[in-house]
Amino acid sequence: MNCIIAEAGKLSGLDWGIVGVGALLLFVISYVFGREEKDTADFFLGGRRVPPVIACLSFVATEISALTIIGMPHTAFIKNWRWIQFLVGLAMARLVVGYLFIPAFYKYNCTSIYEFLGHRFGSATRYTGSIYFLITRLLASGVRLYATCMAVGVIMGWPLSVTITLFTLISIVFIAFGGIKAVVWAGAFQALFFVVAGIVVVGYLVHHIDGGWTAAMQTAQEAGRLSTFNFKFDLKDASIFWAYLASGFFIGLASFGTDQEMVQRLLTVETRKSSQRTIIATVVTVLPVYWLYLLVGTLLYVFYQQNPSLALPQELKEIMPHFARNILPAGLKGLVLGAIFMASIDSPLSSLTSSFVTDIYRPLIRRRASEKHYLLVSRAGVVGFGLILAAIAVACAPVENILWFAFQILSLTGGPMLGVFLLGLLTKRKSNYANIPAMLASTVVCLVLLLLIKHEILKLGWSWLIVIGTAITFVMSYLLGPIIKESIKIKVQNAK
Numbered sequence: 001m002n003c004i005i006a007e008a009g010k011l012s013g014l015d016w017g018i019v020g021v022g023a024l025l026l027f028v029i030s031y032v033f034g035r036e037e038k039d040t041a042d043f044f045l046g047g048r049r050v051p052p053v054i055a056c057l058s059f060v061a062t063e064i065s066a067l068t069i070i071g072m073p074h075t076a077f078i079k080n081w082r083w084i085q086f087l088v089g090l091a092m093a094r095l096v097v098g099y100l101f102i103p104a105f106y107k108y109n110c111t112s113i114y115e116f117l118g119h120r121f122g123s124a125t126r127y128t129g130s131i132y133f134l135i136t137r138l139l140a141s142g143v144r145l146y147a148t149c150m151a152v153g154v155i156m157g158w159p160l161s162v163t164i165t166l167f168t169l170i171s172i173v174f175i176a177f178g179g180i181k182a183v184v185w186a187g188a189f190q191a192l193f194f195v196v197a198g199i200v201v202v203g204y205l206v207h208h209i210d211g212g213w214t215a216a217m218q219t220a221q222e223a224g225r226l227s228t229f230n231f232k233f234d235l236k237d238a239s240i241f242w243a244y245l246a247s248g249f250f251i252g253l254a255s256f257g258t259d260q261e262m263v264q265r266l267l268t269v270e271t272r273k274s275s276q277r278t279i280i281a282t283v284v285t286v287l288p289v290y291w292l293y294l295l296v297g298t299l300l301y302v303f304y305q306q307n308p309s310l311a312l313p314q315e316l317k318e319i320m321p322h323f324a325r326n327i328l329p330a331g332l333k334g335l336v337l338g339a340i341f342m343a344s345i346d347s348p349l350s351s352l353t354s355s356f357v358t359d360i361y362r363p364l365i366r367r368r369a370s371e372k373h374y375l376l377v378s379r380a381g382v383v384g385f386g387l388i389l390a391a392i393a394v395a396c397a398p399v400e401n402i403l404w405f406a407f408q409i410l411s412l413t414g415g416p417m418l419g420v421f422l423l424g425l426l427t428k429r430k431s432n433y434a435n436i437p438a439m440l441a442s443t444v445v446c447l448v449l450l451l452l453i454k455h456e457i458l459k460l461g462w463s464w465l466i467v468i469g470t471a472i473t474f475v476m477s478y479l480l481g482p483i484i485k486e487s488i489k490i491k492v493q494n495a496k
Helices: 002-008 013-034 040-048 052-078 083-107 114-120 123-156 160-208 212-222 241-257 260-266 272-306 316-326 332-345 349-365 371-395 402-426 432-454 462-495
Strands: none
Touching: 013 160, 013 332, 052 083, 052 123, 052 160, 052 260, 052 272, 052 316, 052 332, 083 241, 083 260, 083 272, 083 402, 114 123, 114 349, 114 402, 123 160, 123 260, 123 316, 123 332, 123 349, 123 371, 123 402, 123 432, 160 212, 160 272, 160 332, 160 371, 212 272, 241 260, 241 402, 241 462, 260 272, 260 349, 272 316, 316 332, 349 371, 402 432, 402 462, 432 462
């Protein structure tokens, strides 16, 4: 413990003040909104009274997270800007979610979006969808928590176990008391903090690069670090425009339309139209933030090229926190640490708990209990999921590219989820029991393909997997629906 305190002492009083004020404001937000929680409608949806602009900024904060603050600079530092091609697909996906998914969720007054699957198909599909979400979100958010704790550990000089324990406890207390309203309002504050931190770091780098902005862009251009669009068509290359566009579009649909973590923010506003305007507005609010942190990575590359005597981190995924710890002056170091800290608090504990209580606990384990009981279970769920996330974060230490690892997880389970939602939204096919084998088959196929790609047995860009998974689920469910339905009908008649 003494060594931890000694390392932490390398932060100045100004750094501690910035982080401390940021943390204090988050807990003030949690107290102000948490004391109003009376039932699960308040705890999970904020009574649908959240202003659209606040929901928009919270959506941005959730999408950005520590994966962007840490992963984007790393990606731009070692590669280029081709990730922007992925953002084109994400932007298109928001439009489809706004005008296809959101109306259905408001039509059925969903607390959890998997209630829609129950209304459209039946309870079996609803429970399967919720379980898929719980698994996907736990894995992806475990990676996100690891990214946060790894970065803070580098800046503070703390062991990974210490930072994971600290942030898990903070998140549990913050969300268990404040609920979704605390998460949404804090998210708006976090989004502004991310932007300020990114702009300040860019300003510092430009000021300390010989030749300023012009020289930095020239060096980056000559090194291929500004390469953005690649329009050739090669299924083996995951970095071409068409692969990024397809994966960005389908991952966007899965993330923004079938993931309770993201959609929950959109459901906290009063009306369907407000919700639609909110997600459309995120196109122009989140894309500049992505670009900002890609720019940070490019400028870091130029900075270290001009200063070869400066030591790089042993693992380049730590480049952003390493730079903050060793190069940034007092005040700026605290600003970056504060941004990473903010990203850790916007955790998925509220959405995980809302799906568990609404889709599994309430209908399967304890029906017709009081709202007080469900609110108590919800807060206990926050604690339980927080501990699970901490364990997953510890297991993520060997991961090299944390940004793409999170998207690869989504490519395995997002396709099956998206396929079922699209079947429910685009067709009238009744396929409740067919959806389950279709989703499982799709997951297995995509997992096998990913392993073949990883071992270079199959020459295919992994970014196509979510497209394949969506197609398999949609087609299998559509074709098997009438067959399984008829089979069940015959068995019932024979039983009689």
